[in-house]
Amino acid sequence: MNRLILAISVVLSAIAFPDARSEERKPNFIFILADDLGYGDLACYGADDIATPHIDRMAEEGTKFTSFYVSPVCSPTRASLMTGCIAQRVGIGGVLFPRNNHGLNPDERTLPELLKEQGYATALIGKWHLGNQDTFQPLKHGFDTWYGTPSSNSQGFDPTIKHYAEDCVWREGYTRESILKLPEAKCPLIRDNVVIEVPADQTQFTQRYTREAVRFITEHKEKPFFLYLPHNMVHIPLHASADFVGKSKFGVYGDAIQELDWSTGEILKALRELDLEEDTLVIFTSDNGPSLGQGGSAGPLRGAKGSTFEGGVRVPFIACWTGKIPAGRETDEPIAIMDLLPTLVTLAGATAPNDRVIDGRDIWPVIAGKDGAKSPHEAVYYLSGRSLKGVRMGGWKYMIAPAKEALPEMEVELTAEEQKLPRRQRNALVKERTKAAQGRQGDIEMLFNLREDLGETRNLIDRHPEIAARLKSRLKGFESEFKKTLRPAGTAD
Numbered sequence: 001m002n003r004l005i006l007a008i009s010v011v012l013s014a015i016a017f018p019d020a021r022s023e024e025r026k027p028n029f030i031f032i033l034a035d036d037l038g039y040g041d042l043a044c045y046g047a048d049d050i051a052t053p054h055i056d057r058m059a060e061e062g063t064k065f066t067s068f069y070v071s072p073v074c075s076p077t078r079a080s081l082m083t084g085c086i087a088q089r090v091g092i093g094g095v096l097f098p099r100n101n102h103g104l105n106p107d108e109r110t111l112p113e114l115l116k117e118q119g120y121a122t123a124l125i126g127k128w129h130l131g132n133q134d135t136f137q138p139l140k141h142g143f144d145t146w147y148g149t150p151s152s153n154s155q156g157f158d159p160t161i162k163h164y165a166e167d168c169v170w171r172e173g174y175t176r177e178s179i180l181k182l183p184e185a186k187c188p189l190i191r192d193n194v195v196i197e198v199p200a201d202q203t204q205f206t207q208r209y210t211r212e213a214v215r216f217i218t219e220h221k222e223k224p225f226f227l228y229l230p231h232n233m234v235h236i237p238l239h240a241s242a243d244f245v246g247k248s249k250f251g252v253y254g255d256a257i258q259e260l261d262w263s264t265g266e267i268l269k270a271l272r273e274l275d276l277e278e279d280t281l282v283i284f285t286s287d288n289g290p291s292l293g294q295g296g297s298a299g300p301l302r303g304a305k306g307s308t309f310e311g312g313v314r315v316p317f318i319a320c321w322t323g324k325i326p327a328g329r330e331t332d333e334p335i336a337i338m339d340l341l342p343t344l345v346t347l348a349g350a351t352a353p354n355d356r357v358i359d360g361r362d363i364w365p366v367i368a369g370k371d372g373a374k375s376p377h378e379a380v381y382y383l384s385g386r387s388l389k390g391v392r393m394g395g396w397k398y399m400i401a402p403a404k405e406a407l408p409e410m411e412v413e414l415t416a417e418e419q420k421l422p423r424r425q426r427n428a429l430v431k432e433r434t435k436a437a438q439g440r441q442g443d444i445e446m447l448f449n450l451r452e453d454l455g456e457t458r459n460l461i462d463r464h465p466e467i468a469a470r471l472k473s474r475l476k477g478f479e480s481e482f483k484k485t486l487r488p489a490g491t492a493d
């Protein structure tokens with residue numbers, strides 16, 4: 001009898017809820033990560049000398065974020081994406097080099113691992129940069145397949161710790177025998193942890209990654225997938241394929257970005273042709289601020305790659321998903337790279353790990369623009385290397401930086417009385433104070449109002465000491481808690 005009632009109720013539930021969540025297809029995720037692309041390097045973020053029509057269209061059909069935060073350099077941002085944590089919490093505070101024997105700890109539960117548990121196919125197409133040794137390679141961190149480079153395209157690799165395909169392409173006079181005698185070889189191209197080309201033909205990176213990406217999407221159109229596509233461009237050395245060389249108004253830097261734009265367009269086209277647009281969340285962003293020496297632009301922001309001024313850590317972030325994310329919207333709610341793990345894992349029907357501290361939060365309501373959803377973060381922390389450098393709450397940012405880095409670009413303040421002086425005298429005062437500032441040693445403390453001074457030119461710490469004190473206290477409080485709950489990077493030995 002009980003069994004009968006159960007059977008009837010099961011039938012009734014099926015009738016009552018034909019669109020029950022469990023029946024729904026899980027969404028696909030495509031995460032496109034440019035390397036060293038600055039806040040001002042896309043047309044939809046103000047670039048007037050680089051054409052990015054496909055990414056601009058993504059912004060028109062989706063939502064553009066103006067306060068998306070990453071780490072100031074490559075490896076930490078990638079560690080945050082994989083773990084949902086502030087990178088320093090998982091021991092990856094700086095850039096990894098080929099000879100380092102540490103990398104992403106195998107004990108971390110990574111985004112692709114968590115998605116695999118939900119039935120996802122997972123692919124890494126592009127740059128890994130979370131450890132060179134076999135222990136740390138992507139296939140051991142949840143990716144079914146990998147095609148790309150172990151580190152930045154400027155970095156080589158330890159030839160003794162890699163496996164080589166039988167048909168490996170040896171370029172520039174290398175041979176299997178000669179390479180093993182070298183302390184370090186140039187950037188290789190790898191498929192599933194086997195080297196297939198040395199050194200990689202860098203003019204072909206974007207083309208090859210795009211072909212691989214479209215193939216992966218096509219082959220997995222019937223089941224949910226996670227495609228992580230971290231391009232090598234526009235990290236130095238800069239390259240574009242023959243079809244794109246000379247096409248931008250801004251040299252090879254612009255050419256390489258226009259090729260990334262083309263690539264993004266190819267991926268969006270594949271989704272349209274496979275009728276996957278309503279099933280797929282696509283994100284385009286960058287791993288850190290621009291390299292100014294290569295021509296990169298942080299737009300209106302101060303600073304660049306390596307800095308915790310906004311230009312080092314605030315990057316473009318565009319999300320689109322037909323029917324789920326509002327079109328043509330822009331939001332300044334502060335969100336961060338560590339939020340992607342809890343957000344995507346929740347969208348996949350699971351929850352972020354609860355057996356350890358996870359710094360990221362589910363930001364889906366913010367991405368989807370639900371009823372004026374606010375950022376779940378009351379404070380955003382700025383970290384570089386092993387140090388906490390600052391905190392942002394609302395529009396206020398408190399920051400500590402070496403005086404030499406902080407002062408030269410800052411406006412020198414003049415009192416109301418001084419401003420009435422003749423121009424010649426005013427200029428002399430400004431010069432004198434700038435020179436004194438540049439000669440200062442040690443760190444200085446700064447307070448900026450980002451809502452009124454996005455370029456961080458006016459240090460308001462003397463004018464608003466109480467606000468600075470409140471933010472500093474928040475930073476110190478966070479720091480002492482943070483230091484109690486750090487987890488180590490993995491080590492190869």
Ligand SMILES: [Ca+2]
Nearest residue numbers: 035036074287
């Ligand atoms: Ca980078």
